[in-house]
Amino acid sequence: MSESTPELVIVGVDNAAFAPLLEILEERGSVSAERLQLLEVQDSDVEQQVFAKRNIPVQSLEKFTFTAEQVVVLLKAGEAAQAALDTAEKAGAWVLDTAGNTRGDDSVTLVHPLINSDAIATAERRVLTLPVAGAAMVAEALFPLRDQLRRVEIQLNQPVSALGKSAVDAMAGQTARMFSGQDVDIDPAIGQRLAFNQLSSSEALLASGHNISELALIHDLRRLLGDTVAVDACINTASVFHGQLANLSVALSEDIDLEKVRALLKNGARLQMAERPSAEDAVGGETTLIGRLRQSLLSHRQVNFCAxxxxxxxxxxxxxVQIVHLLLKNY
Structure with missing residues (x-):
């Protein structure tokens, strides 16, 4: 790649999403090793990483100099990440927030590569954000039905990796201790055991009975699908490491032909029909599996299916990676 190609800067090496992100960047040749910078907070004990057969050092976030010739990906939340976002934006870099640092700020453009990537061109700021993983999947699953979509209720079973790398490590340790007949330490931040369990909520509840993650999912979906679509959601945490499953109850504007709905879903981008999809089936893949399509017994205008x-x-x-590719090539 030319030296004029912007650098890609990834903040948050010690993150559950870092390994698959680096893997896909290398598979697709999105950036050369010479144009990749890896950052972590100063006190983190993170070793250098291998990318394209080269060792990439992990630098201190606090000492790094941001420039306008960079695309910065935030995998990390917190004060240090927020400070980095502010500094990078002031320097003129593009910033892609994947960790909720800009949650609730409508001046930041929410971008899904399959639904509204053209919004980058008219972004108010050079700061973009990805929808949360549950919203990203559900938006893809619902997009083929968007012209008739009126209401959706979501029951999302999220894996422990949705809670972060520390939760994955905690569940792995709990599982090993339980198999050894030892007592299990409970993470005080969650307050319940992760191994061999299913949580009605992994977070504190708000006055409405929802938690913050549920409201984030609802907010992102409404920004992607439009304010005319009524959305409600419940997020449970299942005792699996990776792979999410959502049961969707979808109300349409008119009585539906189930085969027409099946045909629309079958032709949706990155959607694949399966009779009884499971989380295990989806892990490692690049499609959303759609299954158990059926008409509701409550209404002729309602269909139920899982994603x-x-x-x-x-x-x-x-x-x-898809958004990074657009930023590196076109902006």
């Missing part, structure tokens, strides 16, 4: 995908590889890493 399954790899929450890290497909709905975060792959979407991120």
């Amino acid at each position: 399954v995908s790899d929450n890290l590889r497909k709905d975060l890493a792959m979407n991120c």
